[in-house]
Amino acid sequence: MTPGKRFRNALAANNPLQIVGTINAYSAMMAEQIGHQAIYLSGGGVANASYGLPDLGMTSLNDVIVDVQRITSACQLPLMVDIDTGWGGAFNIAKTVRDMEKAGAAAVHMEDQVAQKRCGHRPNKEIVSTEEMVDRLKAAVDARTDPDFFIMARTDSFAQEGLEAAIERAKAYVSAGADGIFAEAIKTEAHYRAFAEALDVPILANITEFGQTELWNAEELGNWGAAMVLYPLSAFRAMNKAAENVYRHILKDGDQKAVVDTMQTRMELYDYLGYHDYETKLDQLFAEGKNK
Numbered sequence: 001m002t003p004g005k006r007f008r009n010a011l012a013a014n015n016p017l018q019i020v021g022t023i024n025a026y027s028a029m030m031a032e033q034i035g036h037q038a039i040y041l042s043g044g045g046v047a048n049a050s051y052g053l054p055d056l057g058m059t060s061l062n063d064v065i066v067d068v069q070r071i072t073s074a075c076q077l078p079l080m081v082d083i084d085t086g087w088g089g090a091f092n093i094a095k096t097v098r099d100m101e102k103a104g105a106a107a108v109h110m111e112d113q114v115a116q117k118r119c120g121h122r123p124n125k126e127i128v129s130t131e132e133m134v135d136r137l138k139a140a141v142d143a144r145t146d147p148d149f150f151i152m153a154r155t156d157s158f159a160q161e162g163l164e165a166a167i168e169r170a171k172a173y174v175s176a177g178a179d180g181i182f183a184e185a186i187k188t189e190a191h192y193r194a195f196a197e198a199l200d201v202p203i204l205a206n207i208t209e210f211g212q213t214e215l216w217n218a219e220e221l222g223n224w225g226a227a228m229v230l231y232p233l234s235a236f237r238a239m240n241k242a243a244e245n246v247y248r249h250i251l252k253d254g255d256q257k258a259v260v261d262t263m264q265t266r267m268e269l270y271d272y273l274g275y276h277d278y279e280t281k282l283d284q285l286f287a288e289g290k291n292k
Ligand SMILES: C[C@](O)(C(=O)O)[C@H](CC(=O)O)C(=O)O
Pocket: 042, 043, 044, 045, 055, 082, 118, 119, 120, 121, 206, 208, 209, 211, 232, 233
């Protein structure tokens, strides 16, 4: 079964489908073993965590592909990838989609901001015309080889143009072939309901912390018509805070005793990695070698 098909199955089986951000391969393994059905690679996350950069369109296709490959090699869950604005014109976008498919991604979202993009929850975003975004989407849809590969259009237009215009754009994006709509930085129950009622494709709610959106519960978002709920950077933010605390204590206390309880143990780490299976296998191979 292709990754795209697995994503569509997860979407059909979960209402709404929770999609959790996994900043690296090991996080993806944890999410999988905890029981999540779909995972996400955040564009902001790649920029921040892998390159120490802000989420301002400074990372390239190849920068993101590296992290996609690491995650899809380690985890079977369908992965949605943030491809920002697709990284260029029609030919570049087509290449982005093909490369994402080859790297094992199941879904992507592409947005209607200008190439010099910003985080969707920050002020002063600029967007391209509806026509330009429609062209981007057509290039993406044409390029996929697996018809189940899921191509979602993200619109950042709500902040500048308001609800009605954003819905009009979303309709045009669906006509261009988008499989789903990511309405960025909408805020209220009425907004979610309006998008869900106007469109007959799955709608994604981006429940990112410290942004424009309240931390609505998945069940209520589902009742309002959201088919997917995204938590793009939640675990990453928590990991960062935990790491910050450890660095401070080591410097201040001269040891890590005060924070050891906040750490995942060696055994927990090994359990997620399947370490003991590897070790058993290695011991067997070693014993066989000796017997020769
Ligand atoms: C979803 C997002 O595009 C991302 O890159 O993870 C960000 C998330 C964030 O900055 O909180 C966005 O919403 O623009």
